[in-house]
Amino acid sequence: NAGVMQNPRHLVRRRGQEARLRCSPMKGHSHVYWYRQLPEEGLKFMVYLQKENIIDESGMPKERFSAEFPKEGPSILRIQQVVRGDSAAYFCASSAVRQLNTEAFFGQGTRLTVV
Amino acid sequence: GNSVTQMEGPVTLSEEAFLTINCTYTATGYPSLFWYVQYPGEGLQLLLKATKADDKGSNKGFEATYRKETTSFHLEKGSVQVSDSAVYFCALRSISNFGNEKLTFGTGTRLTIIP
Numbered sequence: 488n489a490g491v492m493q494n495p496r497h498l499v500r501r502r503g504q505e506a507r508l509r510c511s512p513m514k515g516h517s518h519v520y521w522y523r524q525l526p527e528e529g530l531k532f533m534v535y536l537q538k539e540n541i542i543d544e545s546g547m548p549k550e551r552f553s554a555e556f557p558k559e560g561p562s563i564l565r566i567q568q569v570v571r572g573d574s575a576a577y578f579c580a581s582s583a584v585r586q587l588n589t590e591a592f593f594g595q596g597t598r599l600t601v602v
Numbered sequence: 603g604n605s606v607t608q609m610e611g612p613v614t615l616s617e618e619a620f621l622t623i624n625c626t627y628t629a630t631g632y633p634s635l636f637w638y639v640q641y642p643g644e645g646l647q648l649l650l651k652a653t654k655a656d657d658k659g660s661n662k663g664f665e666a667t668y669r670k671e672t673t674s675f676h677l678e679k680g681s682v683q684v685s686d687s688a689v690y691f692c693a694l695r696s697i698s699n700f701g702n703e704k705l706t707f708g709t710g711t712r713l714t715i716i717p
Contacts, residue, residue: 491645520704529606529691529707530646535700543700578645593638593645 491516491581492561493594500569500601508564508597512581519562520591521554524576536562569601604629608692608708615682616716623677623711625666625692633694635659635668635675636705640689649677649690684715 492511500506512519517538522530523546535543536556547554551569556562566573576598582591609624627635634653638646650659655670666677675692692708 493645522705522707527709529608529709530705532704532706535698535702535704543698543702543704545698545700580646591648593647595643595645 491579491592491594493577493579493597495597496595498597498599500599502570502601503568506566506569506573506599506601508566508577508579508599509561510564510579510581510594511561512579513583513592516581516583516592518582519556520580520582521562521564522578522580524578524596526575530578533564566599569599571601574599574601604633604694604696604706606692606694606706606708609711610709611689612712612714614714614716617684618681619715621677621679621682621686621713623690623692623713625675625677625708627673627675627692627694629673629694629696629706631696633696635666636693636695637664637666637675637677638691638693638707640691640710642688646691682713682715684717687713687715689713 494509519536521533524530532546534547534554551567553565576596578596579594580591605628607626636651637649639649640646650661652659652668658667664679666675689710689712691710693705
């Protein structure tokens with residue numbers, strides 16, 4: 488049973504380009520959480536999605552960031568017109584039920600570098 | 603809002619030394635508390651948890667006790683091994699305004715064990 492798969496593991500973008508980060512949850516999981524880890528900081532909650540629905544996006548920046556979790560395919564975190572301050576590690580977690588507890592599993596993360 | 607304050611690293615110890623990584627929290631209500639570990643190149647893994655005051659979580663020789671009076675959840679291990687080298691994150695679980703649960707993380711403590 489494959490774990491949470493994130494790709495790419497490393498992503499380099501120039502300022503102004505778009506970044507797309509993918510997260511395939513564990514089989515049978517329909518709840519996805521995205522977190523961002525800035526250098527020397529902890530993980531910060533960004534958004535919580537269920538299939539085709541955004542439930543809680545209270546941690547998402549108001550501009551340039553969006554997330555989706557379509558009926559088919561992985562969850563996508565999209566960052567438009569990236570800036571240097573977007574450089575961070577982005578982690579995805581998935582769970583089978585609404586509660587984020589021991590059933591939640593994290594991916595290996597995508598490390599975004601904006602040059 | 604909720605917050606987690608973790609002992610700053612990096613921490614370097616010799617094999618078989620005693621380990622303590624301090625963690626204190628600020629939260630309303632009665633959060634659950636967690637320690638996650640991130641080994642090099644991997645995602646976060648749940649190490650142990652405690653869901654109410656005075657509970658002790660334990661796993662792989664690590665322990666942490668939920669102390670409500672001091673709002674702490676310090677991680678301890680009596681004799682560390684080289685394989686314990688990793689980054690350790692303290693976290694609390696709370697209910698968001700949207701009714702979903704989410705984790706609030708500390709900044710992480712990098713632990714290196716020297717043979």
